[in-house]
Amino acid sequence: MRRTTPWLRIAVVLITGCAVLLPLAIVFYQSLLDAPFFQPSAKPSLAAFRFVLADADFHRAFLTTAIVACGMTILAVPLGSALAFLLVRTDLPGRKWLEPVVLIPIFLSPVVLAFGYVVAAGPVGFFTLWTKQALGGAPWNIYSLGSLTVIAGLTHIPYVFLYTSSALRALGADLEEAASVAGAGTARIAFTISLPMVRPAILYSAVLVFFLGFEIFGLALVLGDPGGLLVLSTYLYKLTNRLGVPSYQLMAVVAVVIIAIAFPLIYLQRRLLGVSRHFVTVAGKGLSQRPLRLGPWRWLAFGGVLVWLAGTVLLPLSGVFMRAFVSAWGEGVRLFDVLTLDNFRELADYPNLVRGVLNTLGLAVFGGALAVAWYAAIGLATHRWQGLWTKVMDYLVMVPRGMPGLIAGLAFLWVFLFIKPLAPLRSTLFSVWLAYSVVWLAYGMRLISSALLQVGPELEEAAAVAGASAGRVNRDVTLPLIRFGLVGSWLLVFMIFVREYSTGVYLLGPGTEMIGSLIVSLWATGAIDIVAALSVVNVLLVAVGLGAALRLGVRLHG
Amino acid sequence: MDKLLVANIHKTLGGTPVLKGVSFELQRGEVVALLGPSGSGKTTLLRLLAGLDHPDIGRIVLGDKLFFDSQNGTEVPAEKRNLGLVFQSYALWPHRSVFDNIAYGLRLRRIPAGEIRERVLAVLQQIGLEGLAERYPHQLSGGQQQRVALARAIVYKPPLLLLDEPLSNLDAKLREEARVWLREIIEKLGISAVCVTHDQVEALAIADRVLLLEKGRIEQEGSPEEIYENPRTIFAAEFMGSNNRLTGKVTEVKGTMARIANADWTLSGQLRSERRAGDAASAVIRIEKTRLRDTATESSLPAKVVTALYLGERWDYLVEVGGQRVRVWAPGAPEQKPYWVEFPPESLWIF
Numbered sequence: 010m011r012r013t014t015p016w017l018r019i020a021v022v023l024i025t026g027c028a029v030l031l032p033l034a035i036v037f038y039q040s041l042l043d044a045p046f047f048q049p050s051a052k053p054s055l056a057a058f059r060f061v062l063a064d065a066d067f068h069r070a071f072l073t074t075a076i077v078a079c080g081m082t083i084l085a086v087p088l089g090s091a092l093a094f095l096l097v098r099t100d101l102p103g104r105k106w107l108e109p110v111v112l113i114p115i116f117l118s119p120v121v122l123a124f125g126y127v128v129a130a131g132p133v134g135f136f137t138l139w140t141k142q143a144l145g146g147a148p149w150n151i152y153s154l155g156s157l158t159v160i161a162g163l164t165h166i167p168y169v170f171l172y173t174s175s176a177l178r179a180l181g182a183d184l185e186e187a188a189s190v191a192g193a194g195t196a197r198i199a200f201t202i203s204l205p206m207v208r209p210a211i212l213y214s215a216v217l218v219f220f221l222g223f224e225i226f227g228l229a230l231v232l233g234d235p236g237g238l239l240v241l242s243t244y245l246y247k248l249t250n251r252l253g254v255p256s257y258q259l260m261a262v263v264a265v266v267i268i269a270i271a272f273p274l275i276y277l278q279r280r281l282l283g284v285s286r287h288f289v290t291v292a293g294k295g296l297s298q299r300p301l302r303l304g305p306w307r308w309l310a311f312g313g314v315l316v317w318l319a320g321t322v323l324l325p326l327s328g329v330f331m332r333a334f335v336s337a338w339g340e341g342v343r344l345f346d347v348l349t350l351d352n353f354r355e356l357a358d359y360p361n362l363v364r365g366v367l368n369t370l371g372l373a374v375f376g377g378a379l380a381v382a383w384y385a386a387i388g389l390a391t392h393r394w395q396g397l398w399t400k401v402m403d404y405l406v407m408v409p410r411g412m413p414g415l416i417a418g419l420a421f422l423w424v425f426l427f428i429k430p431l432a433p434l435r436s437t438l439f440s441v442w443l444a445y446s447v448v449w450l451a452y453g454m455r456l457i458s459s460a461l462l463q464v465g466p467e468l469e470e471a472a473a474v475a476g477a478s479a480g481r482v483n484r485d486v487t488l489p490l491i492r493f494g495l496v497g498s499w500l501l502v503f504m505i506f507v508r509e510y511s512t513g514v515y516l517l518g519p520g521t522e523m524i525g526s527l528i529v530s531l532w533a534t535g536a537i538d539i540v541a542a543l544s545v546v547n548v549l550l551v552a553v554g555l556g557a558a559l560r561l562g563v564r565l566h567g
Numbered sequence: 568m569d570k571l572l573v574a575n576i577h578k579t580l581g582g583t584p585v586l587k588g589v590s591f592e593l594q595r596g597e598v599v600a601l602l603g604p605s606g607s608g609k610t611t612l613l614r615l616l617a618g619l620d621h622p623d624i625g626r627i628v629l630g631d632k633l634f635f636d637s638q639n640g641t642e643v644p645a646e647k648r649n650l651g652l653v654f655q656s657y658a659l660w661p662h663r664s665v666f667d668n669i670a671y672g673l674r675l676r677r678i679p680a681g682e683i684r685e686r687v688l689a690v691l692q693q694i695g696l697e698g699l700a701e702r703y704p705h706q707l708s709g710g711q712q713q714r715v716a717l718a719r720a721i722v723y724k725p726p727l728l729l730l731d732e733p734l735s736n737l738d739a740k741l742r743e744e745a746r747v748w749l750r751e752i753i754e755k756l757g758i759s760a761v762c763v764t765h766d767q768v769e770a771l772a773i774a775d776r777v778l779l780l781e782k783g784r785i786e787q788e789g790s791p792e793e794i795y796e797n798p799r800t801i802f803a804a805e806f807m808g809s810n811n812r813l814t815g816k817v818t819e820v821k822g823t824m825a826r827i828a829n830a831d832w833t834l835s836g837q838l839r840s841e842r843r844a845g846d847a848a849s850a851v852i853r854i855e856k857t858r859l860r861d862t863a864t865e866s867s868l869p870a871k872v873v874t875a876l877y878l879g880e881r882w883d884y885l886v887e888v889g890g891q892r893v894r895v896w897a898p899g900a901p902e903q904k905p906y907w908v909e910f911p912p913e914s915l916w917i918f
Contacts, residue, residue: 465656465658467654467655467656467658468658468660468661470617470619470645470652470654470658471652471654471658471659471660471719472660472671473618473619473644473645473646474617474618474619474645474646474648474650474651474652474720474729475646475671475672475675475719475720475723476646476647476649476672476675476676476723477646477671477675478646479646481646481675485671486660489662490660490661490662
């Protein structure tokens, strides 16, 4: 008997490769043409690059993006690390229930959050007007670069928390106890032992936040636009109508620029991840952890955490909910006079909006399951398989991270236009599903591989020796053992798909409406009532997923 | 008919050669122990036999079935080899009951449900776990899990049973019982078995034949007595048992006997490797062959007691002999008197 070639595994790698590389390739191809690729007159040229790189708006957008990315990193990293230390290592009151709560901003759509800030604290926002009534003036401007940066920074704190807290958790308590016995106080332990030990994780999250800052879209679209602030992604988005004709080549150039910035950052993250793993293995044993005492500071710290939560979750969400249940809002209007359910009735009257809600639900539930199935297939295909193909897959999975949702959506639109046999699928939910699944590929794979990592190799080998083929080993041993991991992944992917807004923007059309992309396009038309109602539906759907995940004890860390 | 033939196996893992040309045969019904320190390649060899990994070079044949041959690219995958393997960690599937764990191999072989039930219950009785069929692995003790792992491997009557450190996860007392029990059950089944272990006592007790592995090669092979009583290399001598080692120079070679000496002492023993007068050499002797005396004999050296540890059934003396330290066992506590240590020439090996 000859050694058999694992065709099935190779097929999974090849299919994934196509799904990941085609959109990337088409973006690069389009950027090197002087006209949209579907025009017969399109010729290879660098004209698009010359145009974009010489455009003053592009320069401004680039600078703004850099400022926002730096500013939010400077803000989010220290606060996120402090939050992680407080929640994981100290006797902060309520740290058990605070843990899932501080992760909420990750699962909220940035465009919903931004909208919430506008209706809560914008020029005629609820809290702005109430403050004016009480104090005679409201000393903030939500549409400034400063506000955008601060809001972006505060809403990205959970990402830093996520990585720093899991590193802190892996750290042996004995290391801190040794410092404590030697006479160090809590603050000293934090700054000399705990935080330096998790430095790689903090550094990793800093790169991540900076990277997310470069991709920022929803917040900038809603909060930056009125003040004329453009970031790279909103510059790209505005290009759509700027020249009157579809200027695909210019959009492609901006996309290439964003991708070119993203890839080195992803590579850097990957390197840092390797370093942080080294650090963790050095650490002591991580079992019984006695929380460090904060003493009188614990209530102050608790207050600080609550203020942050109020500012990043309560403020925007309360704005969204209030706005959704009033008929109008402005100076001199009393909240209880204008309460209504009309916004939701109106929502139910528009077939495309109803479809959007149903599509979102369907795509999140069934599409999410399908995506998890695909991720699991990739996971199993490369599971216990050393070699070139697995390495290839490893890199393939990272590629979509370099493409923000907006660009991936655009690229998939082009793929469906470019490859004629696929064209009929463009106006179906399949196109949206594919784009969503590819955009979240790296995230999903992390969930799947952490589940697969739990399966001891000898459990599978035992089945093989007993006579089970590779397929049967998967069916009888591996899959049953990771079934809870798969359910957890499904719930997380459900939430992420409900939350997602930018990937669907360019794929939006009759039949492919999603709540997120509808909010983006309706926001431009000023239909605030409908946007508020849709946002509430969106938040409620996420809440259902979050509730289920917490009920089942799914780790939100992924 | 079910003779196992392993020929010239080479295997490199992560750039390091782990096996460098291992060959051996296994007769039907024979139990062979692969004994060696960690890193000697014994577990790798077992995995190659099972088909969980494949050699770079070599040939593996069981009876008339060619499992692997690097020359013509033959490789039978693990699932087609029909072997039984007991893992060091037992590898019981946590999501299946004891019954389903054991029945799995039979189901894969499409045996009718009634017969499966019969055979699983029979093997459960054989391993003394009747009544536990519906339990899950986490509800069993370590010793019970080990038995289930064995039952799972033998229930489909493989021609060859592979055991990877089968007793190492049991505590010391349980291990002694399990050793006896394992040997008994293998004998009763009359199957061939290859057992990997780093524990010499386990190897000596279970196996008909021991293969001593060191750095990817077979250092010595033979019956347990042969390996223990008649080591051919210094590694084999020192790996087994507890030993004393003295270093010096060969002063005289006479047939199979030789004399080894240092500035302060001279001893005679069996010459075990190519040494001529004047060569540096080591003398190795099992501690239990070394005797503590209160009078001088022909093959003894005067000793100074450094310390003595009370171990219950005996005293373990550490003494200084001609500037080198040796251990010797004696029944009584040390007294204030001169001592000699006797090294019987027939038990002293010179390498």
